[in-house]
Amino acid sequence: MSTKDVDSAAQRRTPEPLVERILDVKRIYHEPDVQRFARARQILERSPSAERIEVPSHQAIPGLYGNAGNVEDWVRTKSEVLVLGEKKSLSARRNERSSDWIAPSTSNGCAMACSYCYVPRRKGYANPITVFANIEKILGYLERHAGRQGPKTPNQCDPVDWVYDIGENGDCSVDATVSDNVADLVALFARLPNAKATFATKLVNRGLLDYDPRGGTRVRFSLMPAETSKVVDVRTSRVAERIAAIDDFVDAGYEVHLNFSPVIVHETWLADWSELFEQIAEGTSERTKAQLAAEIIFLTHNEGLHEVNLGWHPKGEDLLWRPDLQQQKTSESGQLNVRYKTPWKARWVDQLVELLAEKLPTCRVRYAF
Template identity: 30%
Template sequence: MTTPQELDLTTISPTRLWVPQHVMITRAAADLPHTAEIIRRCERAGVDDIRFLPGNALTGLRGASERETYASAKNTLAVVVAPPSALKPQPIPPSADWRIDLAKGCPAHCQYCYLAGSLQGPPVTRVYANIDDVLDGIRTHAGRGSVTRGTLERGNEGTTFEMSCYTDPLGIESVTGSLAAAISRVGAGEFGSDVQMRFTTKFDDVGELVTLDHGRRTRVRFSVNAAEVANRFEGGTARMPARLAALRAVAAAGYRVGLTIAPIMPIPGWREQYGALLDDVSGAVAGIGDLDLTAEIITHRFTPASKEVLLGWYPKTKLEMDEDLRSQKRSKFGGVKYVYPKQTMTEMREWFTEELERRLPAARLLYWT
């Protein structure tokens, strides 16, 4: 394993760095210590428009059209206080024991965005300034859970906390510092030795992360996809070679790492394209000592609500969202998701299971969905 001191940090520079045009700070967040860090980072990044709001409502986000509203919101960072409802960790199978939210909203422009339909109002990125309260959920829920905690398959991970359900924390890290704070505190054992945090990203800004004393208690997972899917549908993110270079950098710095292969799609030539992806990952992690690599594979799906939102955001998208070509999957609460037909799912699952083992034997498949 390469130590952070031995890494050549001059070679770890992000290819995609988000800088908001507007920063809004609510009254409740204004005097919190973490807000000062966010302001420092935003000023360093060159943000000129930093406004302190007289209250806690986010106003002035809507434009004359849905497209204007979307564009304005995607260029805005709001510094807010997480409400009590957001401070209680929620179960998040099959990924982890619990969900902890550092922020809500994402600056990327993925045309299949899984946040569509699940967030209220314009898609502004909200970062939580009361980070001590947010992270305290790790303390109260350590030693609890049933996804990894106490299981035979994943028990070595301890109690796991997912940090990226409603944001890409690395995508906003340069102007928030929230991820570094969480990694450092978990790595120092503040919440116990049998705790692991995890997050997924489509960005590559890992220069600060590789310098942190993470205590091997954080798993950094990179969302990866076939070249055609990534290039067509994942706007505003780091390109695939850059993500794989970042994967190698954090793995060399001793982090546990992972792949979130998602959302996989049966595009023409999908076997060849995903095969090339697995080969590229294999090359990226070659020679890494003490490699701990996992894989999570998620097929594309959508709901009626998310489809409506996505078509409003991306009216010219070529993303396939045809209900007649899909099968319905109902939740226990009666909600509907449209997934690929059974035969397609079976073919993809069998292929990925076999090829992952053949092309990337170092990877441990956690789940398929």
């Protein structure tokens, strides 16, 4: 075999990293006159061959949102469609779980397709990435908001800084492949004296290692046992790859926490989590382990999303939809959710927290429910 043939064979055996193939943008829906924003022009220039379709609003796109037929193209839509608009209403919302505040969104939607994700419930059968181009206005709002905060009373979010979640409705690691919005946010919080950004992610984007966060951004790597992740974490980085990246992000100046979410109960779930905790302990440095903290969130599922998922990924519902273990609860918005039965869940939460303390004793639990 020639050297050229060997090189070609090696390339075939080494798949392109997910971060480089997660998007193949073919259509961009955009609001009128969005190109007045430099960020919009940047995004459009990165996909010069994409079809451009003007729409009155990023929130109402006929044929995209609310179209039940889109369930057949669930993953293709996430890969091939972008929406580009302006974030007109800016506000920071109190949270006090993953953060003190939920920052105004610079995007929503995601190119990944986790079958338990709550965002599709709001958008109706499709939730490709919507990017907001007026980033300067959002950055200015956040800087002024942080400047108005008084001294921080230590809480489980952080003992020193006011924490702002910048990725509530998407994944910033994916967003960073679309535009410089995430880079601008990381740079902002690197210089704010009293505030810290945070986001959860299931994608290893090593491009973020080139930023200079200076401790001002907390990345929360979302983890669950690998075999479960293979079923429900669709189009995400492998769990082993996420664990392998943790030390590198700490070394690059990020604070790194862990997001054990969602915890999905099945016949071997506790043994699987024990193995995951051991993998984290063995795969991270002492420096990393000393700064670890975790949030633990058991699964909440939704009847409407269950019906949608049956149309594109029914295998995942074998894990997510367990009437024998779950009870119904109507949400504040009137949707029918299912959660694990209260007496059992309380015991399971305690079991998982105790197991984490045994296997990864330096990792404190910020909250668990």
